[in-house]
Amino acid sequence: MTDLKADILVLGAGMVGVSAALHLQQRGRDVILVDKHELAGEETSYGNSGMIECASIFPYMFPRNFGEIFRYAMNRAPAVRYRPADLPAVLPWLVRYYLASAPERAQRGAIGVLPLIRRSLIEHEALIAEAGVPELLRRIGWIKMFRSEATFGNAARDFERAGPYGVKGEILDNKAIAQREPHLSGEFAGALHFTEPGFVLDPGGLAKAYAALFKRKGGRFLVADATTLEQVSGGWRLRAADDAVVAREAVVALGPWSDLVFRPLGYSIPLAVKRGYHLHFKPRGNAVLNHPVLDSDQGFVLAPMNQGIRLTTGVEFARRDAPPTPLQLKRALPRARALFPLGEPIDATPWKGARPCLPDMLPVVGKAPRHAGLWFDFGHQHHGLTLGPATGRLLAEMMTGEAPFADPSPFAVERFD
Template sequence: MTKNAIVLGAGIVGVSTAIHMQRRGLQVTLIDRKAPGNETSFGNAGLIQREGVVPYGFPQQFGLLIRYAFNNRIDAHYHLKALPGQLAFLARYWWNSNAKRHEMISRAYAPLIEHSISEHNDLIEASNAQHLIRKDGWMEIFRTAGRRDAEFAEAERLRAEFGVMHEQLDAAAVARLEPHIKGDFLGGLRWRDPWSVLDPHGLTIAYRSYFESLGGRCVSGDANSLGRSGASWRVVTSEGPLDAEDVVLALGPWAAVATRRLGYAFPLGVKRGYHMHYAAANNATLNNWTLDAERGYFLAPMSRGIRLTTGAEFAALDAPKTPVQLDRAEKVARTVFPLGERLDPEPWMGARPCTPDMLPIIGKAPRHDGLWFAFGHAHHGLTLGPVTGRVLAEVITGGAPFIDISAYSPQRFNP
């Protein structure tokens, strides 16, 4: 008989996992309280970051920490009243960002990133989503020689150690690529390997449609209802109780709450982010996904318009929106590119689930049979959804994972 399985969470990680489980002979139901792709997967810079071998670390330089303390930047913002509850996470995050430990973490992270493009390509072709993809990389632009030279050196290191390809640009090359960008930019760096997504939400929907074409089902339900029912797991859905032998928690930033009810303690932090879409004024064109490196905001030519994204906001998961970073970014971005009117009724906000060692949590729950975890992907949820889905489905169905996932084991936090 076909075994039933449940995937809780219909973001890019959950949908990708459901596809790979369904492909391997399980009868999978994908459950979320909202339609697929409407939480964190809805808003991001739209990059499949093959170059992202080095996860985003906590700043180590004392001078930079002092500048962050003034809380007036685009790339980072914090809620003062939220800090006491996040100090333990931030301390461990800072400790793991030490140069030596960060290098070790990057090497453990590399196998996931290495397969990000190939595993997305599999699902893109299967779901006929090629129209949502561009394959020409993305670009950083630099205001200072110091930042430019440091990024050039780091790019050379990543090329030598991990095979990540790039192109160094002088100011004239940046102007040729982006004739409508103005400002005193000294040069740029074009990452050649990543792919970009014109509509991240649309890509998740295309993957969901492919999942359904394989015989999978999507229903609404509440992850908080998860519990044991004899030898099975049970979730209450809009169609009544649903039982399954295996259940995957792919709940993003809400995973800490759901797993706590089951007796686990994951030190999951949250980095919130914002975006807004704009029209281009005066018939201007933005050709590339572009990061203003020193200021810390992204401009991306999406299907809906030019998407402006911010850095990280450290706040409680359920705290009201405070899009001050977006306002700061918009003010700077308008001096760089002719942005027109806002196209969204209000800023979008999402929350990235982060672990203090910057590695995702992928694998079997230490103390429960049939319970599996897939969360904690931080800034790379879109990038790592398909590779996570494949490797976890291989383990669930008794196969050998095509990459070593021991570094991502839930047991490192819950022995």
């Protein structure tokens, strides 16, 4: 066995890890990117709705309305479900999530993450141009539709509240919805068209394009088990099939699997997951979907991906590795067919993924306090695709001694001490 040497090991080749590797490489560091798969973007980064969400400045917080909480508790909310068998395991984290969602705490979180949200599309556009894949990005925004006057009214007020933070969009009536999406069916109280976000036609493909750019620029990609990471004299060591890899520094960017590395090192970080499912369909006849569309009251997204029309569910609270239970997808499908003329499914089985979440819905980005040369970059909740390049830049600036473009303190792991 020989030793491969590098300046930095980045563990995890999803959007977050690949972006961090690229930003470190841009700053002259010799980086080895490590993943259990032979290709980048095969896990959480593959299965999202494709939106670079520079309009979502308020994190996805736990509701404060009793009626909505009751529906969640009874498992009646279409956008949220829990596995009863897993409730004892996830309930303590849900309590922390509820407490962290208090309005004043949620407001502080929104202000803290705002510089990253504002930078998200800019950082993606720079990497997309360098990677040579402009065809994967559309500047079309997305549409959030509401069937009830009450939910639409609440959303319109939130939209007005977001205006001073630079969020732009249009309020749509049924006629305007039909003009933008002529093949949708149904009566709606209204909709919001967020016009600035980007839409990625193949999120997993974009992560692979970024990884290909990383390798073209001299970066190395290694298939290995990240759980073999150990601290050694002068840095960190990782075992691979035929080699060992040694570097001065290591970055944990393993998304929902980050705990497999940080827990053995003694860190008690409240990382949990929100699971989700998707399935691709052919459109029937000549039907076309022009934008990603969220049916807010019924809890699903339809997005026009390269692979087909992607039907994406909301949140399932369950253990990360529990067997799949795609009940939300089954319930959403007839509603989705009523909204848009979906044809035959393209996938043989539904895809299942896990969004890595901290109770305050902010990622952990920064230095591990008790281990020299160890850094964290995980917990991006619903916004891994959105925030990956922005947090990659922030982390790289911190690691190389540059002045960070945003205040990193809201993302420090010490906030959970």
